[in-house]
Amino acid sequence: MKEAVIKSVTRILDNYLEVTHHRKTPERYTILRAIYANKGHFTLDELKEQLAEKYDFPVSRATLYNTLNLFMEIRLVMRHRLQGSTKYEAYYGNSNHCHQICTECGKVTEIASPEIVSVIESIHLKRFRKDGFNLYVYGVCSTCQSKLTRKRRSERKSKTE
Amino acid sequence: MKEAVIKSVTRILDNYLEVTHHRKTPERYTILRAIYANKGHFTLDELKEQLAEKYDFPVSRATLYNTLNLFMEIRLVMRHRLQGSTKYEAYYGNSNHCHQICTECGKVTEIASPEIVSVIESIHLKRFRKDGFNLYVYGVCSTCQSKLTRKRRSERKSKTE
DNA sequence: GTCAGTGCAAACTTTTTGCAACTAC
DNA sequence: GTAGTTGCAAAAAGTTTGCACTGAC
Numbered sequence: 546m547k548e549a550v551i552k553s554v555t556r557i558l559d560n561y562l563e564v565t566h567h568r569k570t571p572e573r574y575t576i577l578r579a580i581y582a583n584k585g586h587f588t589l590d591e592l593k594e595q596l597a598e599k600y601d602f603p604v605s606r607a608t609l610y611n612t613l614n615l616f617m618e619i620r621l622v623m624r625h626r627l628q629g630s631t632k633y634e635a636y637y638g639n640s641n642h643c644h645q646i647c648t649e650c651g652k653v654t655e656i657a658s659p660e661i662v663s664v665i666e667s668i669h670l671k672r673f674r675k676d677g678f679n680l681y682v683y684g685v686c687s688t689c690q691s692k693l694t695r696k697r698r699s700e701r702k703s704k705t706e
Numbered sequence: 707m708k709e710a711v712i713k714s715v716t717r718i719l720d721n722y723l724e725v726t727h728h729r730k731t732p733e734r735y736t737i738l739r740a741i742y743a744n745k746g747h748f749t750l751d752e753l754k755e756q757l758a759e760k761y762d763f764p765v766s767r768a769t770l771y772n773t774l775n776l777f778m779e780i781r782l783v784m785r786h787r788l789q790g791s792t793k794y795e796a797y798y799g800n801s802n803h804c805h806q807i808c809t810e811c812g813k814v815t816e817i818a819s820p821e822i823v824s825v826i827e828s829i830h831l832k833r834f835r836k837d838g839f840n841l842y843v844y845g846v847c848s849t850c851q852s853k854l855t856r857k858r859r860s861e862r863k864s865k866t867e
Numbered sequence: 868g869t870c871a872g873t874g875c876a877a878a879c880t881t882t883t884t885g886c887a888a889c890t891a892c
Numbered sequence: 893g894t895a896g897t898t899g900c901a902a903a904a905a906g907t908t909t910g911c912a913c914t915g916a917c
Contacts, residue, residue: 566871566917567871567872568870568871568872568915568916568917569916569917570871570872570873570915570916572872572873573872589906589907604873604874605873605874605875606874606875606906606907607873607874607875607876607907607908607909608872608873608874610906610907610908611872611873611908626787629905630906631906631907645831645834645836647834648779648837656829656831658829660825660829661822661825661826661829664821664822664825665822665841665843668817668819668821668822670806670817670843670845672847672848673806673808673843673845673846673847673848674845674846674851675806675843675844675845676809676844676845676846677843677844677845678841678842678843678844679841679842679844680826680839680840680841680842681839681840681841682826682831682834682836682838682839683836683837683838683839683840684831684834684835684836684837684838685834685835685837686833686834687833687834690835727892727896728896728897729890729891729892729895729896729897730891730892731890731891731896731897731898733897733898734897750881750882765898765899766898766899766900767881767882767899767900768882768883768884768898768899768900768901769897769898769899771881771882771883772883772897772898792881792882
């Protein structure tokens, strides 16, 4: 299952590197494998650490930036610039790019919403070739809602004191 | 028309500053006015320059960062971290936050799509209070499409030479 | 053998922070 | 008068770049 995805994305990378006369370095393939081995959001440093620990394959930050930029160009990776930290995500075969973000604690959750996906995919944009999309729904998660309620209550209390 | 919007957002700011015991500084009101006077996307430096030139009201970058963060918190301003430059946008009364972004030239265009807006607003997220959303549709604009076609043609040509 | 790719460090850009001066309350 | 806010500069964080070296072709 997961191996099949890795095979597919490896083939895409193969093809791209051949066509554009770029080199097939072990770095590129190992980084791609690491990204697709565990999905979800990750930071550049998390990926760097994972490569060193799990794959015994240390790479420099510069190479990671280069490689991630390349992967973004061929749409194998998506970058999310969230408040504070920039996170990356495996992109291929993952049409679900709806996220809910809590503006209090910063927690990011994927939303599975076929309705949204189908509406966005169905709209026609004139003079524009759609490649993908990204939806961020901002709000407050239930945990933070109760925290806020408590905080406001105590604020009001101290005001009247 | 535009004045009415400025009145509304000023009232929101007033209320927020009062309730949270923050100070009503001329900086905050002038910056808010400048943001809402001309809508559209702008960078922090563009806003800084506009305040100095048009409003004869120079402020420091630090103050702009502080103030924009405050405005984002009360949802009067939206921040877009695009590739390269971070842009801000007046938020209030502008329910249209669908953007199409050309990944070649970086051009950002607003999309007016009531279907998308209504679907996103109608979905229910459990344990989450929705406040707003932001949709980015990535792709290639027609101008860049023709440029790419030309480029690929010449690449293929040079390869077979 | 050649040149793209890598690692390292330095440079650069963007954003945050510490501190003195200021001012809204 | 007090404490939140501003401006400046320094620091921190995030990303890119220059250069020598390595390795894919």
